[in-house]
Amino acid sequence: MEQEHDNGIHAHPTPLTYFKVATALVILTVLEVAVIYVEALRSFWIPILVGLSSVKFVLVAMFYMHLKFDNRLFSVFFVGGLILATIVIGAFLVLFHVLT
Numbered sequence: 001m002e003q004e005h006d007n008g009i010h011a012h013p014t015p016l017t018y019f020k021v022a023t024a025l026v027i028l029t030v031l032e033v034a035v036i037y038v039e040a041l042r043s044f045w046i047p048i049l050v051g052l053s054s055v056k057f058v059l060v061a062m063f064y065m066h067l068k069f070d071n072r073l074f075s076v077f078f079v080g081g082l083i084l085a086t087i088v089i090g091a092f093l094v095l096f097h098v099l100t
Helices: 014-038 039-064 072-095
Strands: 002-004 008-015
Touching: 014 039, 039 072
Parallel strands: none
Antiparallel strands: 002 008
């Protein structure tokens, strides 16, 4: 997917890679919108939407913010922040009886 220089350092991804990631993001967005219209999934909306948006966050952070090609520490900060935010939001949903 990405080009590699002779010294082993990864270059930026090719335009085809960006197109594939953009296509995946569009498909995930369509799935998010479609889930809202399926009444049978109503009780599972929150976990499904959180999961889909988490995947989109990771794709954007890794490719468009180039974290995939940077130091691992940056990825740890972003993923750690995502996990922390998910836990806090989940705690608020339980605290305010949204998930009961």
